[in-house]
Amino acid sequence: MNKQLTIAMPKGRIFTEAVELLRNAGFELPPEFDDSRKLIIDVDEEDFRFILAKPMDVATYVEHGVADLGIAGKDVLLEEERDVYELLDLKISSCYLAVAGLPGTKINDVAPKIATKYPNIAAAYFREQGEQVEIIKLNGSIELAPMIGLADRIVDIVSTGRTLKENGLVEYETIAGVTSRLIVNPVSYRIKDERISELIKRLNEVIY
Ligand SMILES: Nc1ncnc2c1ncn2[C@@H]1O[C@H](COP(=O)(O)OP(=O)(O)OP(=O)(O)O)[C@@H](O)[C@H]1O
Numbered sequence: 001m002n003k004q005l006t007i008a009m010p011k012g013r014i015f016t017e018a019v020e021l022l023r024n025a026g027f028e029l030p031p032e033f034d035d036s037r038k039l040i041i042d043v044d045e046e047d048f049r050f051i052l053a054k055p056m057d058v059a060t061y062v063e064h065g066v067a068d069l070g071i072a073g074k075d076v077l078l079e080e081e082r083d084v085y086e087l088l089d090l091k092i093s094s095c096y097l098a099v100a101g102l103p104g105t106k107i108n109d110v111a112p113k114i115a116t117k118y119p120n121i122a123a124a125y126f127r128e129q130g131e132q133v134e135i136i137k138l139n140g141s142i143e144l145a146p147m148i149g150l151a152d153r154i155v156d157i158v159s160t161g162r163t164l165k166e167n168g169l170v171e172y173e174t175i176a177g178v179t180s181r182l183i184v185n186p187v188s189y190r191i192k193d194e195r196i197s198e199l200i201k202r203l204n205e206v207i208y
């Protein structure tokens, strides 16, 4: 039986930290990981195949079983609710989800508008607060929305707080902390359990 492990890696922000973590855990990842446009990288010595995906898509590859494992931000997992198991908090790429807006403004009483890249998280959050809102889905530069009158509030990631500050916005509420997680396809978890347990063990030794 083929016991190669396919791991979906998020391109972008998380990638460098994830590669560093795997190397710290003793996995020999070649220089291609530092500078390449390849989307599939095989590491034969470790019997790993890495696929490089958009962060929002990682859990999709894992749910469909074309990747056994993946590394995904908790924000993506909350938003997408894919049928995958979360195995480990890797404690990398730490940030949080928050509600923000222009300072000193009250949220509109009637169907306030919330701009976000995370429509499901935002809808669930305001539902729990008992507030009826209109969600406006954007794909980036979310902070623009309250500045130009598209929305009353935004739901977005905050890391250093610099983007909010430089655009004159303030944070109103924190929704959830976010770090990257190791996720697994439920079937892979059963049939490749030995290799996956070994990976978890080695990662656990270098997570802090
Ligand atoms: N300051 C931050 N802004 C956004 N995401 C962050 C930040 N810090 C850590 N993260 C984590 O990184 C992930 C996003 O990574 P990245 O910004 O590379 O992708 P993306 O914004 O989804 O991609 P793109 O902008 O190309 O659509 C998030 O899912 C989150 O878990």
Ligand SMILES: O=P(O)(O)OC[C@H]1O[C@H](OP(=O)(O)OP(=O)(O)O)[C@H](O)[C@@H]1O
Pocket (backbone or CB within 6 Å): 139, 140, 141, 142, 143, 156, 157, 158, 159, 160, 161, 162, 163, 164
């Ligand atoms: O608190 P900070 O350290 O400033 O980080 C938060 C910002 O970073 C992200 O945007 P990104 O850079 O991914 O650009 P985007 O607007 O295109 O999503 C996020 O959406 C915030 O705008």
